[in-house]
Amino acid sequence: MNDYIYISALNQYAYCPRRCYYLFVENTFLDNEHTVEGTLRHTRAHSEETSMRDGILQLRSVSLYSHTYGLTGKADVVEEKNGRLYPVEHKKGRRGRWTNDELQLCAQALCLEEMQGQAIPKGYLFYISTGRRKEVRFTDTLRQQTIDTISAVRQLIESGQRPPNPYTPRCKGCSLHDICLPKETAQLQTSPLKP
Numbered sequence: 001m002n003d004y005i006y007i008s009a010l011n012q013y014a015y016c017p018r019r020c021y022y023l024f025v026e027n028t029f030l031d032n033e034h035t036v037e038g039t040l041r042h043t044r045a046h047s048e049e050t051s052m053r054d055g056i057l058q059l060r061s062v063s064l065y066s067h068t069y070g071l072t073g074k075a076d077v078v079e080e081k082n083g084r085l086y087p088v089e090h091k092k093g094r095r096g097r098w099t100n101d102e103l104q105l106c107a108q109a110l111c112l113e114e115m116q117g118q119a120i121p122k123g124y125l126f127y128i129s130t131g132r133r134k135e136v137r138f139t140d141t142l143r144q145q146t147i148d149t150i151s152a153v154r155q156l157i158e159s160g161q162r163p164p165n166p167y168t169p170r171c172k173g174c175s176l177h178d179i180c181l182p183k184e185t186a187q188l189q190t191s192p193l194k195p
């Protein structure tokens with residue numbers, strides 16, 4: 001296995017390959033209100049505390065890796081209940097419309113399975129603004145989607161090719177909108193002045 005890729009890159013790629021390119025190939029990052037709020041609200045999750053609640057051990061900011069898939073990163077929280085481990089990823093805002101968070105959680109489970117040698121059938125997404133958890137089952141389909149995304153991210157990073165930037169509803173909340181300029185790119189491509 002060559003270079004390891006960050007688990008968070010899978011989330012970004014599933015959201016938008018172009019965004020993943022900016023962050024993990026060009027190392028370009030701009031904050032907007034969504035990213036700043038997310039960072040602030042993640043502070044507790046990344047405090048590296050260990051605590052016990054209702055018989056459940058909670059480990060925060062847990063380092064993860066998989067040699068099999070060439071992955072590295074962190075889980076916001078890993079919980080242990082009755083000897084069984086599962087990841088819990090904290091997300092700002094409400095339940096999202098996209099599947100990128102599920103992919104990121106599944107990648108964490110793949111790492112934990114390899115590190116701990118136990119099957120991990122499910123994890124949780126915790127939505128900070130509502131205080132609600134969503135159970136995510138690591139089905140064969142989700143596992144395959146995650147493995148396919150790992151391959152796609154690795155290919156993107158190795159090729160260094162910038163993906164296209166079609167305007168989609170996701171662009172509205174994207175902190176990189178002002179350097180990506182998807183609408184302006186589309187206008188240029190249809191302009192009669194196009195070189």
Ligand code: SF4
Pocket residue numbers: 015016017018019164165166167168170171172174175176177180181182
């Ligand atoms: S503005 Fe849109 S196309 Fe560009 S990186 Fe963000 S989500 Fe992707």
